[in-house]
Amino acid sequence: MTTQQIAATDANTAPGSPTPAAAARRCGRRLGGVWAATRLAMLALLARPLGFFHVGTINGEVHQIYHRWYEQLVRGGFPLDDVMWQYPPGAALVILGPGALPWLTYFQAFLVLTLAADALLAAALARAGRRPGRSTAGAWMWVCALPLLLHLPLVRYDVQVTALAALALLCMHRHPRVGGVLAGLGATVKLWPVLVLLGAPRGRTTRHAWLSAAAGAAALLAVLAAAFSHTFGFLRQQGSRGVQIESVAGTVLSLARPAGWPGKVEYRYGAMEFTGPYVSSFAHASLLATAAAFCWLLLWRVRARHWTPATPFDAALAAVLLFTVTSRVISPQYLVWLLGLAAVCLTSRATTQRPVAALLLPAAAVSTLAYPVLYDDVVTGTPLGCALMVVRNGLLVAAALLSCRRLWASAAGGALRRQG
Template identity: 65%
Template sequence: MTPHGITPLPAGHRLAPRPALHAPYDGGRRDRRGAQPGDVAALAAVWALTRAVMLALLVVDRLGDSGVAGEVHSLYRAWYEQLAHGAFPIHDVTWQYPPGAALVLLSPAALPWLTYFQAFVLIVLVCDAVVTCALARAGVRGGWLWVCGLPLLLNLPLARYDVPVTAVAVLALLALRSRPRLGGALAGIGATIKVWPLLTLLGTPRGPGTRAAWGAAVASAAALLAVLVLGFSNTLDFLRQQGARGVQIESLGGTALHVARNLGWPGETRYQYGAFEFVGPYVSSVSRLSLLLTAAAFCWLVLWRVRARHWGPATPFDAAFAAVLLFTVTSRVISPQYLVWLLGLAAVCLTCRHTVMRPAALLVLPTAAVSALAYPLLYDDVVAGTAVGCTLLLVRNGLLLLATALACRRLWRSAVRPG
C-alpha cells in the first residue's frame, strides 16, 4: 500500500480507457459490409432481368393511357433543343426546375450516334447501375431494396430525370462517411439540379466534418450556377413558374379535394403547368395550407438539428430520409417519380445496421407499388376522381403519411431522446 492507500499497478500494466457514454460518430465505417461474390452475382442478375422488363414496357408504352415515354420524346427533347442554343426555356409554364437540370437534359449529346430518347434512357440505366454498385459495396441489403423496389414503378423511372438526381444524392450520402468534402460537393451539385439533394447534409454530426461538407456544397453549387449564368440566358426564369403552381391531383391536398368533390364540392381538374391540378373554390386555401405545412416541416427539422445530441453511424442517412419524406408529404405535387428519391434514400439507410428507419424504409415498397397503380395503370380513374382513383390516392398517401410519422418519431428518439 502507498501512503495514500492506492495500490500501484504492476509494471507494464495500463488502465483500460473509460467507456464513452455515447460512441462518437465514426462515419459508418464499422458497419460497411461488402457483398459476397454470390450476392453480387445474384444482384446483377436481378438488376439485368428487371431492367430489361422495364425497358420493354417503356418501348411498348401501352400501360394505362398515359404515354410515359412522351415526356422524353416531346418535352425533354424540346428543352434540349433550346438549351443546345444557349438559352433556358422562357415563359414556359412547364419549366419548373433549377438550372442544373440542364446537365441531365443535355447529357444525351454525349451519345450523338443514338436518338435523343435512346441516349436519355441509356444514361438513366447507367445512373441506375452506378447506384446499384455503390449500394452493394456499402451494404447489400440496401442494394436489394433499390434493385427490387425501382421496378415497382414500372417503366416510369426510365423516362424521368429523377434517377440521375437520386444517383447524385446517394453518392453524396455514402461519400459523407469518409470524405465529407466530396459528399458536400456532390450535394451542392445535386441541389442545383433538383434542390432536395441538399437535405443529405442535414444529419452530418457537428464539427469540422460538417463545416467541410457545407462549405464544399456552397462552393460547388455557386461555381456551377456561375457557369450556367454565364453560359446561358434566362437561367433563373424557372422561379416565375414555381409560384404559380396549384394543387396537383396526386398530392395530399389533392386527395382531400377528390373526396370533397365526391361529396358535392363543385371544383374540377384542369391540365395546367404541366400537370393535372384542381381549380375551384378553396383550392388556393389548400395550396396555402400545403405551404404552411412545408414551413412547419422545415421548422421541425431545424428544431431536431438544434436538439440532437447523439449521432450514430446511420444518423446522416436517417435524417436525410426523414427530411425528404417530410417535404414530399407536404408538397403540393407528390408526382409518382418522387418515389424514386425515397427508394434511393431508403436503400442508403439499409446499408447500415444501426439505422432506425427500417420500418419506414420498407413501407416505401408498397407505396411505390400503389403509385404505379395510380400512374400509369389507372390514371384515368385518378383524373376523373372515381371511387377506384380516390381509393388509390388514399392508400398511397396514407402509406406516405405513416412512413413519415414513423421516420420522424424514430429520428427524434434516436438523436434527441435515445433509449
C-alpha cells in the first residue's frame, strides 16, 4: 500500500472508530455469545422441560428410534420392514455418527454432533457475511431464530442436513464442484437439498455443480449398497404415506371435522395421519401440486434472464417452500430447513427474500405452539388447534407465494433486483 493510500484510508476513518477487522472480531464475539446462551437454553429444556406444557417427550425419537436404527445399522443392514425408516441411505451416516464418540451415551453424542453442525453453519454464515456486498444478518437470523423451535432442532437430524444444503449454496459461486458434492451428499440424507442446485447460474457453474452432485451421490450410494443390506428398502415406505395432520391438506381436513366429516387421526409411519373418506384424494392432490410446483420452477429456470449473486440462494428458498407447502407431510422440523435457507439469503444484500424471511419467524413460533406445546389440541382438532394450523400453514403458503413472485420479478424482470 502506498503512502497516499494509507493517508486516504486514515482520512476516511473517524478517530476512535474500529477498523473493519476489529469490527468483524467484535461482531463474531457477540454472535458467539448469543449462540452459546441460546443453545444452553435449548439444552436446559432437554434437561428440565416445561412440564406444564408436557414438551419433554420429544427427545424420545433419539433415545428410541434413532438408537434402534443405530443397533441395526452396526450389524450391517438397513432397517427392514420398519415403516418409520423413510429416509435415503445417506441418513445412515448421521445415525451412525454418535458411535464415533464412544465415551458418551448415544443421546449425548447425538447432541454434541448436532451442536457442532449448528455452530459450523453459524460460523460459515458469519464468514460469508463479511465479504463485500454481503451481510451478517444471515448469521444473526440463524442463531436467533432457531431457538424459536425450542429444543426440537437438537433432537432431530435436520440441522445436519440443513448445514449441508446451506454450505452447498455458500460454495456455489466460487467452488461449484464443492457445492455440488455437498448438495449431492445432502440429497442422500434427505432428498430436498438437491433443490439448492436449481438456481445455479447457467453455463459452466451449472454443469460443474450438477455433475459433481450426481457423482458424489452415486459414489456414496454405491459404498452404502456394498456395505449394507436392504439399502433401498426405504422406497416402499414413502409410497404408503398418507396426509399428516400438520400439512396444508391436513388443515383442510381438520376444518372439515366440525362440519361432519367422519375421518379419524391415527399414528401411522411415525406421524399422526388422517384416515377416512377422501383422504387418498387429498394425498393425490398434494402430489399433483408438488408436480405443478416443479413445473413452475422449470419454467422460471427457462425464463430467467438476470442472475445476481443472491439468485441461487433465493431460488433455493422458493423451491423448498413450494415443496414444503405442497407436501403430504409438514413435520415441525421442516422449519429448520426454511430458517437455514432464509439465513443464507440474508447473507447477500442483493436478496429479494427479506419479507419472506420475516414471515418465517412467526411461522416458526406458531409451529412451536402447535408442536410440541399444544399438540393435543392439534390432534383432537379443537378450535385452538385448528386455528394454530390455519395461521402456521397460512404463513407458509403466503411465504411461498411471495417468494415465488419476488424470485420471478427479480430474475425475469430485474425490478426487485434493482431495489436490493
